[in-house]
Amino acid sequence: MNTVDYLRISLIDRCNFRCQYCMPEGAELNYILRQQMLTDEELLTLIKEVFIPVGFNRFRLTGGEPLLRPSVVDIVRAIAAIDHTQDLSMTTNGFLLAGMAKSLYDAGLRRINISLDSLDADTFNQIIGNRGRSQWQKVWDGILAAYQVGFDPLKLNVVVIPGVNDSEILDLAALTIDKRWHVRFIEFMPIGNDRLFNEQGWVSSAQLRDRIAGKFGLTESQVRGNGPADVFQIPGAQGTLGFISQMSECFCDRCNRMRLSADGWLRPCLLNESNQIDLKTALRSGVSVEELRSHVSELLALKPEINYKARVSGVTGAYSRTMSQIGG
Ligand SMILES: Nc1nc2c(ncn2[C@@H]2O[C@H](COP(=O)(O)OP(=O)(O)OP(=O)(O)O)[C@@H](O)[C@H]2O)c(=O)[nH]1
Ligand SMILES: C[S@@+](CC[C@H](N)C(=O)[O-])C[C@H]1O[C@@H](n2cnc3c(N)ncnc32)[C@H](O)[C@@H]1O
Numbered sequence: 001m002n003t004v005d006y007l008r009i010s011l012i013d014r015c016n017f018r019c020q021y022c023m024p025e026g027a028e029l030n031y032i033l034r035q036q037m038l039t040d041e042e043l044l045t046l047i048k049e050v051f052i053p054v055g056f057n058r059f060r061l062t063g064g065e066p067l068l069r070p071s072v073v074d075i076v077r078a079i080a081a082i083d084h085t086q087d088l089s090m091t092t093n094g095f096l097l098a099g100m101a102k103s104l105y106d107a108g109l110r111r112i113n114i115s116l117d118s119l120d121a122d123t124f125n126q127i128i129g130n131r132g133r134s135q136w137q138k139v140w141d142g143i144l145a146a147y148q149v150g151f152d153p154l155k156l157n158v159v160v161i162p163g164v165n166d167s168e169i170l171d172l173a174a175l176t177i178d179k180r181w182h183v184r185f186i187e188f189m190p191i192g193n194d195r196l197f198n199e200q201g202w203v204s205s206a207q208l209r210d211r212i213a214g215k216f217g218l219t220e221s222q223v224r225g226n227g228p229a230d231v232f233q234i235p236g237a238q239g240t241l242g243f244i245s246q247m248s249e250c251f252c253d254r255c256n257r258m259r260l261s262a263d264g265w266l267r268p269c270l271l272n273e274s275n276q277i278d279l280k281t282a283l284r285s286g287v288s289v290e291e292l293r294s295h296v297s298e299l300l301a302l303k304p305e306i307n308y309k310a311r312v313s314g315v316t317g318a319y320s321r322t323m324s325q326i327g328g
């Protein structure tokens with residue numbers, strides 16, 4: 001059985017972007033009310049008293065947009081300072097990163113994944129749903145700031161949408177040639193926007209690899225992350241290319257993670273909504289940390305049964321929470 005030691009923590013469900021594939025403009029989203037969000041103190045209690053004792057030691061901060069949480073730097077500092085923390089990372093859209101990269105690094109964050117779906121400002125704005133205001137440059141400045149400060153590895157996440165950004169695959173892949181950046185192509189999942197998905201579907205990683213190999217050549221790389229990406233490299237390139245293929249492959253047998261939402265629900269599988277536990281309500285109603293630990297341990301034991309297995313019937317798209325609410 002795979003060790004489950006990686007917790008993805010959503011710090012906030014709100015976002016300053018409206019990516020078409022995640023929280024499309026006009027979609028009805030019920031934001032978590034402030035008083036329903038885990039406070040910093042509750043989050044740290046859960047990490048120290050519940051998650052670490054049952055074996056979690058790798059943490060990823062995500063959202064919504066994690067940099068919108070006012071106390072994000074303090075949270076990073078507190079988690080990085082815990083002895084048992086073996087890995088602390090963040091997934092961000094990069095919009096606020098230029099001004100925050102150094103504080104985050106100084107607080108102890110060392111690796112970061114930044115979403116960048118296009119190198120073309122117009123396409124980018126179309127994807128992130130920011131009508132008229134160009135945000136691409138700010139994200140690019142954020143990426144450069146993170147690189148300068150020393151984040152390593154620095155990964156760029158690209159969700160590939162046919163007809164929208166798939167024509168840029170080679171340009172995005174080429175970023176890895178001169179820079180130690182790791183570009184990862186993610187197969188678009190139908191969580192959050194059934195309409196876009198039905199109209200445009202997804203492109204398989206195998207197809208992308210063929211195109212990249214045809215232009216630059218491609219070899220398998222030894223480098224692996226904590227995640228589901230299969231890693232390759234353009235010969236001689238400084239960085240790598242990762243492929244996250246949740247639609248065309250099943251990597252559930254190597255699943256090492258659970259997710260904690262900003263309102264304290266522990267979710268054992270991204271694509272299966274069953275068996276979630278409301279840790280916040282339990283904590284607030286006085287359930288002891290010992291008891292919470294035993295609930296989480298029971299869930300860990302059940303996880304192999306819960307892990308998504310409906311590959312043959314595909315990903316349904318019928319989920320009650322969007323990717324922005326789950327944290328990706
Ligand atoms: N189906 C599925 N997809 C996942 C899972 N974890 C990550 N992904 C996909 O991979 C995307 C990128 O994930 P990241 O937040 O960058 O994290 P990661 O790839 O686990 O991170 P590394 O530790 O850097 O390899 C997510 O948005 C999802 O689309 C998972 O457990 N199941
Ligand atoms: C939900 S976001 C949260 C963190 C941050 N706001 C960001 O965009 O990086 C985490 C990751 O989920 C990915 N994602 C969101 N919706 C997706 C979908 N429908 N299919 C595949 N990946 C998706 C994003 O591209 C991003 O890399």
Ligand code: SF4
Nearest residue numbers: 015017019022064093
């Ligand atoms: S993918 Fe990230 S940046 Fe885009 S809407 Fe979702 S949470 Fe926001």
Ligand code: SF4
Nearest residue numbers: 252255269270307308
């Ligand atoms: S779909 Fe579920 S079981 Fe499969 S890798 Fe993702 S979280 Fe793990």
